[in-house]
Amino acid sequence: MSTLYHYPFCPHSRFVRLALGEYGALVDLVEERFWDRREEFLIMNPAGTTPVFVDQAGPPVPGPAIIAEYLDETRGLLLAERRLLAEDPAERVEIRRLTSWFNDKFYAEVAEPLVSEKIYRRVMPKEAGGGPPDTTVMRAARSNIRYHLAYMTWLVSSRDWLACDRMTYADLAAAAQLSVVDYLGEVPWNENEAVKHWYAKMKSRPSFRPLLAETALGVPASEHYADLDF
Amino acid sequence: MSTLYHYPFCPHSRFVRLALGEYGALVDLVEERFWDRREEFLIMNPAGTTPVFVDQAGPPVPGPAIIAEYLDETRGLLLAERRLLAEDPAERVEIRRLTSWFNDKFYAEVAEPLVSEKIYRRVMPKEAGGGPPDTTVMRAARSNIRYHLAYMTWLVSSRDWLACDRMTYADLAAAAQLSVVDYLGEVPWNENEAVKHWYAKMKSRPSFRPLLAETALGVPASEHYADLDF
Known part of the structure; x- marks a missing residue:
């Protein structure tokens, strides 16, 4: 199971949640009050910002742009003509x-x-x-x-x-x-x-x-x- | 020949110039005083920011992150073990x-x-x-x-x-x-x-x-x- 550290009204977290929904990915949602600067969270993402995606045994993937690239690289082809990035x-x-x-x-x-x-x-x-x-x-x-x-x-x-x-x-x-x-x-x-x-x-x-x-x-x-x- | 619209002391322009140098790419440098908001430049990049890379007949590619991905996709493999992104x-x-x-x-x-x-x-x-x-x-x-x-x-x-x-x-x-x-x-x-x-x-x-x-x-x-x- 993968985990997304997110905050409900963080627009970047919402972007990743929409993407995960489109991929049909099952994911544990953990609400992160990023302003608390929780130590375990800062180790995953020293920038201290939501969202952070942790894919099973993979590395923590921070931020909407990097998560989007990661999801496309690991799951993009599965969506075929519904892929969220493109070939061209x-x-x-x-x-x-x-x-x-x-x-x-x-x-x-x-x-x-x-x-x-x-x-x-x-x-x-x-x-x-x-x-x-x-x-x-x-x-x-x-x-x-x-x-x-x-x-x-x-x-x-x-x-x-x-x-x-x-x-x-x-x-x-x-x-x-x-x-x-x-x-x-x-x-x-x-x-x-x-x-x-x-x-x-x-x-x-x-x-x-x-x-x-x-x-x-x-x-x-x-x-x-x-x-x-x- | 490709063209880079840049500003000399714009750090993002410098990042792309370093990357192009590492790729050994020949490129025309055009200095863009981005604050002039030149119309032809805004058409290439509505955000109005430097750098913008135009690869021969390709589309204008704006911003350091998107240019970096583009260069890796079009030239990355040529660098072999000196590639600036990775496989893993x-x-x-x-x-x-x-x-x-x-x-x-x-x-x-x-x-x-x-x-x-x-x-x-x-x-x-x-x-x-x-x-x-x-x-x-x-x-x-x-x-x-x-x-x-x-x-x-x-x-x-x-x-x-x-x-x-x-x-x-x-x-x-x-x-x-x-x-x-x-x-x-x-x-x-x-x-x-x-x-x-x-x-x-x-x-x-x-x-x-x-x-x-x-x-x-x-x-x-x-x-x-x-x-x-x-």
Whole structure:
């Protein structure tokens, strides 16, 4: 059995959980409060960040990008035409570019500030950065999401999925990041019909179901969060 | 002929230049002042960041991690036992983990603040973020470099190179990041003999020579920057 050390509202953990769901991989989920900087966890990943995937007797694999490569190398061919990466070098570039766009750029500019201010800082002790939310940070993230949604609209208007004509890691990364922001009610869906349509397809996948059932203590989900026809 | 859009003191560009040097690849270097947000460049890489690699008729490949994967997939086997990634899955994880450690974490905590404040802000127009350096930001980076050097000391004391028993992408990433910080005279070498010894090995590689000849307008190199026996 494999193990994923994750945090429920960590978008990178959600990305890996979606990928594992698509691979049909059975995995033990261990919730890691990364801000506790637990020694055994730091030995697995000195960067101290979630997620970390441990594959049976394999080495600990840290971070969404490295886990995605590892899963493709160890399980990718099993998915055949549903593979989340591609064979063709140009398609591989585009899938990796957009996966990083969402896991790195969207995360830094939108998801991380919102989830940190609205969820993490409520549960973290003061010494680890806990405290009331910083509204300036949230305002910047709310402004940033607009250009990201405009870019996504452009992508899904010219292709069936974000990176090419089938679902790939890029879609999982975007959906994982958005799911956390949507939980917080911070996605202006009305202005972005094409993205909403794409997200509804993602939400209806069986791999998505566990994410829609999660709740953060003291922070209720937005009304439409778990609704497949939102 | 391939082309690399780079900026001389961008550590990620330097990482790719070192890799291309190790592959013995002939490449046209085009200096990209990324803060100008040139339209043709944004079409190649909507994130607007250097480096971008264009391989003959291939697609534009953006960013150090994606370029590294692309080069390994298209040229890796030619290097045989000098390959910069590995065959073994556990070694691949460790090489990618440390490559990301330096290209992402060291960059964000040390190299980016120092190079931004001391070089970029001098040459950027005010609208793009130019201006006098922020000493608070530099102070934090100077404090952060100490724990990074301590970690590197631990790595090179237990292995011949950073990730395993031969030179890999991890060494190129670390050396590229350090090279920019060293140019600025911000590496406390005296306290880190083992890292100094490893860096001297890196510096003496032919792939490193072009970097040692570069100068930033108005910011002279530290005394020992180009010295192989520093």
